[in-house]
Amino acid sequence: MTIHIYGVTFSTCTRRVAAVAKEVGVEYVLHPIDFSKGEHKAPAFLEHQPFGQVPYIVDDANDNFELYESRAIGRYLVQQYGAKSGLIPTDAKKLAKFEQAASVEASNFDVHAATIAFEKVFAPMLGLTANEETLAKHVGLLNAKLEAYEVILSKSKYLAGDEITLADIFHLPYGYVVANAGFADTLVNEKRPNVTRWWNEIVSRPAWQAVKDGA
Template sequence: MTIHLYGASFSTCTRRVAAVAKEVGVEYVLHPIDFAKGEHKAPAFIEHQPFGQIPYIVDDANDNFELYESRAIARYLVNQYGAKSGLIPTDAKKLAKFEQAASIEASNFDAHAATVAFEKLFAPMKGLTTNEENLQKHLAQLHAKLDAYEVILGKSKYLGGDEITLADIFHLPYGYVLTKSGFADTLVNEKRPNVTRQEL
């Protein structure tokens, strides 16, 4: 099976979908969206993604099913093609722990990591000046959140339990960007051995 992924290679949300597709063995064709030309705001794009954001997919193996929002796409790929992967548990308690971990990623990691990445990498790429105050504010928040991660990962191997789930994979795109931004060593070090074990 092959899905059509409409996004951009630099996009963390597109990378999130690509990582999950790879994990469950689904091939995809990337259809690059040119932000410089405003393709994501063009009427033809808005027909598929009304918010004008990336990515969205079309699954031609499943009646051309369309879906947007990267985490929703990830859940769909696992449920449709990777149910045996265990990335979304079926046991009620394990599922609840997975959903808790997924919520932690979206609420406590993504918002701060995204802002750090924007201020450090994406703003300069767009010709904007980094807002140092905003950068330091969200970097401090990220430090505080990772202190909580340290506690959680001291009790289980992964964020949602002792088996890897989608919640862990959801961290990969911004984990990579934080590394490229030069913050990995300050966030992941001997002071947080359990977080370090996960290798952001």
């Protein structure tokens, strides 16, 4: 099976989708969207993604099913093609723990890591000046959240238990940008040995290594 990803190779969310596709063995074709030409805001694009964001997918093996939002796409790919991967548990209790961990990623990690990534990496790419006060604030907040991660990961190998799930995979794009933007010690730090262990393991997965520098 092959899916079509409409996105940008260096986009964090595009790489999130690509990583999940690699995890479940789904081939994909990337259709680049040129932000410099405003293609993401063109009517033809907005018909598929009304917010003008990347990525969205088309699954021509499933009646040309369309979907946007990278985490929703990740869930779809696992449920449609990777049920045996275990990345989304089926047991009710394990599924609840997965959803808890996925919520933690979106509410406690992404909000800070994405801001750091924007201020340190994406703002300069857009010709903007980073807001150093905002940057410092969110670095501090991310470190505080990772203290809670340390507690969680002292009790289980991964965030939802002793088996890896999409909740762990979802951290990779923004975590990777943060780590490579001068803040590696947020994720690899001797004061947080369990976070360090967890991060080093998930960032080394072949699926992520295949797409880490471009979907």
